[in-house]
Amino acid sequence: MRHLRSAAILIGALVFTFAWVFPILWSVLNSFKTEQDILAYPPKLFFEPTLAAYRQVLFGAQSILPNVWSSIVISVGTTVITMILAVPAAYALARLQVPGKKSAGFYILVTQMLPPVGIIIPYFLALRNIGWMDTYHGIIIIYLSFSLPFAIWLMVSYFEDVPWEMEEAAAVDGAGRLTTLWRIIIPQVKGGIAVTVVFVFLNAWNEFLFAVVLSGNTVRPVTIAMFNFVSVEQTLWAQLAAVSVVAMLPVVILGIVAQQHIVKGLTVGAVKGGGRR
Amino acid sequence: MPEAGAFSSGEPDGLSAQNLDRLERLREKRFAGALLAPALLALLATTTFPLFFLVWISAQRKDLAMPFMDGFVGLENYRQLLGDPRFWESLGLSMIYTVSTVVLQVAIGLALALLLMKMKRGQTLFRIIAILPVVLSPAVVGMVWRSFMLTPEFGVIDYLSITAGFGSRNWLGDPTLAMISVIVIHTWQWTPFAFMVLLASLAALPEDIYEAARIDRANSWQRFTRITLPLLRPAIVMVVIMRTMVALTAFAAIYVVTAGGPGTATEILNLYAYRKSFTELSLGYGSALAVALLIVTVLISFVLFLLRRERTA
Missing domain, CATH: 1.10.3720.10 (MetI-like)
Incomplete structure (x- = not known):
């Protein structure tokens, strides 16, 4: 009976693991196939792996390297600007006496309720008027609408964990506030900053709605460029698989690196929302 | 002696301490404001301003395909929406x-x-x-x-x-x-x-x-x-x-x-x-x-x- 039960548990776990891994694994397998192998019926689990699809996708006529660059510029740009704005703001919210602090915190939370589609319509019209469509600054600015509230809340939670004594000691030493923040407090939240950077980067890399409206020939991230391989006439299956893998690789690596913090990163806004504040 | 001295100078000292405290609090406020302001302004620009603009556009007829028909229509879009x-x-x-x-x-x-x-x-x-x-x-x-x-x-x-x-x-x-x-x-x-x-x-x-x-x-x-x-x-x-x-x-x-x-x-x-x-x-x-x-x-x-x-x- 005991054995039967643990066997059932194991099987259940395996089934679900398989269900989660399979679509990803299958894309990876397909990306190493030739067009013939990929179209084979029944689907081939064993085949001679080839890098042909990757060669095509990276160095062929429709190379996605410019798109990878596009994704990197957008994600890095968003991350840098977000962190520059979010870290000081989070420190103020976590540690300083500010009149209207609660309302500021509430405001930051409420901004997240606005559906992205409601942001992109006016933003699209405004950018069209000033000729900022298909530009990096245009897309990075709108990415702040979701990355900034998130980064502020996540950083607040890290600042709150810094012991007060650190600051008091610095104040006794006569260090100025900015010096204290920069020399004493920031080093204490280095880990938190790293985690926040990972998540902001990840969200920017994955964004789609804003990108689909604002992108053009200059700014064209990978998530948009994968449509180049799907058309009504024909789909280049192996290359599509290779592009998907290229799009997945950075975020999967980041996700696994940050796995210890992922639950915190995913829930930070909601925990703050109804709980402590 | 030193005690008496401390006592006699206690009042002005206490006052200035209070002033210092007030000054300190004002400084903290300013400092906090300076840290918060850029982020709040950015949020204002990327979320709140679009919201007002969105509501404004929703009171217009705005068709990119037929720009000559564009104009203020008040609640017309919402009336249409309820019957859609x-x-x-x-x-x-x-x-x-x-x-x-x-x-x-x-x-x-x-x-x-x-x-x-x-x-x-x-x-x-x-x-x-x-x-x-x-x-x-x-x-x-x-x-x-x-x-x-x-x-x-x-x-x-x-x-x-x-x-x-x-x-x-x-x-x-x-x-x-x-x-x-x-x-x-x-x-x-x-x-x-x-x-x-x-x-x-x-x-x-x-x-x-x-x-x-x-x-x-x-x-x-x-x-x-x-x-x-x-x-x-x-x-x-x-x-x-x-x-x-x-x-x-x-x-x-x-x-x-x-x-x-x-x-x-x-x-x-x-x-x-x-x-x-x-x-x-x-x-x-x-x-x-x-x-x-x-x-x-x-x-x-x-x-x-x-x-x-x-x-x-």
Whole structure:
């Protein structure tokens, strides 16, 4: 009976693991196939792996390297600007006496309720008027609408964990506030900053709605460029698989690196929302 | 002597200390303001200003295809919206999509979390695997499912369906199957989220309550309904709130997989607002739809937060 039960548990776990891994694994397998192998019926689990699809996708006529660059510029740009704005703001919210602090915190939370589609319509019209469509600054600015509230809340939670004594000691030493923040407090939240950077980067890399409206020939991230391989006439299956893998690789690596913090990163806004504040 | 001296100079000293304190507080305020202002201004510019602009556009006729007809129309778009069957249908689809994906995520996520708590080995592997879907771009997930899983006579799901004797199905071409497909894809991607959050709260539950229950000979079902579930309730409610907000504004995966089709079969309100604005180029009416979505989102989250408060009080 005991054995039967643990066997059932194991099987259940395996089934679900398989269900989660399979679509990803299958894309990876397909990306190493030739067009013939990929179209084979029944689907081939064993085949001679080839890098042909990757060669095509990276160095062929429709190379996605410019798109990878596009994704990197957008994600890095968003991350840098977000962190520059979010870290000081989070420190103020976590540690300083500010009149209207609660309302500021509430405001930051409420901004997240606005559906992205409601942001992109006016933003699209405004950018069209000033000729900022298909530009990096245009897309990075709108990415702040979701990355900034998130980064502020996540950083607040890290600042709150810094012991007060650190600051008091610095104040006794006569260090100025900015010096204290920069020399004493920031080093204490280095880990938190790293985690926040990972998540902001990840969200920017994955964004789609804003990108689909604002992108053009200059700014064209990978998530948009994968449509180049799907058309009504024909789909280049192996290359599509290779592009998907290229799009997945950075975020999967980041996700696994940050796995210890992922639950915190995913829930930070909601925990703050109804709980402590 | 020194004591007397200290006493005599006590009053002016105390006053200046008070002044210093006030000055210090003023400095702190200014410092905090300087730290907060850039971020708040950026948020004002990227979220609040667009909101006002959105409401303004929703009171206009604004068709990129027919710019000569543009102009202020007041509440006309909203009047039209209330009599628009496509709006009510999309709202209904949003409700179906949201309720089914959230219920499935919580139910499966909870079941898996309970299962994993029983496992003695392999927990770490399972946790890492659970991260994979969650970190992926919904657009890429949509593309993978649409092409490699659901394409008739090519995708793995269709292959399984044929092998099992159900025959090849047009998974994304049939209205009902298409809706089921996008619900399954969303559930596939986000169940690990519910799973991870619930697992974290399960692991934090105090062990001694269960000991006591075991001594009281409560069976495992009783232990689950009387102890685990009530203790997990805050975490479950939190997951429900978060997932509801995300499901209401789900976009990328549906857009990639069906683009709201076939016809309008998977066109949830969020997609309708997008299509109206950027495919049919009626930005005025599209804005009214976006405002409607905002109102629905606020109402639902209000109800859910009330629920949360009631439970915790």
